[in-house]
Amino acid sequence: MNEPDNTILEWIQQAKQGNQEAFAELVYNYQDAVYNLTYRMLGERAEAEDAAQETFLRAYLHLYRYDAERSFKTWLLSIASNHCIDRLRKRRIRWLSLDDPLPSESALALSSTEPTPEEWSLSNERGKSIQVLLDELAPEYRAAVVLRYWYDYSYIEIAQTLETTESAIKSRLFRARQMLAEKLRPTETGHDVINSLLEGS
């Protein structure tokens, strides 16, 4: 895990003292990392942006809890992951409480909003299919997969980010990959999704 560099530490120190410009520098520096995680977790642009905003607001309010020995990025991603997991759980409760049928795969894949320039890569089938793959997973598994593949985190780094044990992360990745691999079986309905994913890549 990378140690935070001096500039970042300086910004954090100033932000702790109420300097909003220093915090803005931190936001500019980490907004892509946080947004990518919230998008991959939630699968919807507007909700991902809101979750990213919420992540930074929480980070500012709890900056005094940040341990300078840890990576600031890992700390931020930890806040973002937990927030997204909470949102996904609430989303599930809302569905169940309203007795609505669960949305279809395609409805979960992406929102119907027009793709923005920064999401150009998701406007094709491959991007959608990756999101469909992620949406298949339970929130905790999804978080582990996102941190492993998009941030290249080790087991221990993922465990620290999600505040759990290394063996729990191994197990989550193990099960997540198995679930996704099951979709590759020709008899499964997910076969087409995976095929388009693999053909597009």
Next chain:
Amino acid sequence: MTDTVRLWMQEKLDGVLAEEKENLLVETLQRDEEAAAEYGRLEQIDQALSRAPMLRASNRLAVTIMARLSTQLQMAAEIDQLPEDVKQAFLLSLSLVSLTTMPMMVASSWMLLNRGETVALQHSIETAIALEVLLLRALVFLLQEVEQHLERDPEKAQFILSALPVVFAGMLESLMPESLAQVRHTEAEEMQTVVKPARRTRPAADMPAADEIWSHLEESETDARPNRRSRLEGNS
């Protein structure tokens, strides 16, 4: 195929499999078709996820975050600047709000555990919320009246404040006469009899629908407010 082989597959994909185990895995894959097929699928998933692009945030995200932060900090600063007694009153009112929601929580839990009727539960929650909103609006209106009278006629202000519980009770009585009568009857009954298990409560249909309360609320928004105000001013 054993769990150990599956674990080796995972570790191989994550690049943490020891060399000797890797050799054993290769041997297993060569002689076990099922294992080889599964590893092939895992590898495909692994490659697809590894190639997925990193998304970039929109340009306005940071600006929005800083604007929201600024608003939040400003609100917090405004609360900080309030006099100490006002802050305490604010905290007290927050506690009262929590207290008033407790019966609703208990009732909801009871209904879910004992009756499992989500429709009845939803109906009663909507009714309770509509009532609370109605009472809250009435409270805001009366407090505005109190504020107006506070300087020029403090006695009238005190009178209005002391009349609040009576006004609320009267509103409830007029909105839900049957329900309140039934509650009183049930309370009296419970005082006299031993609690019987699985006793049915009154059906949710007996309660006034939330829609009725909302419509009353809308009427009071348009009609009642000027009338009440003119009445109070006429009295003064």
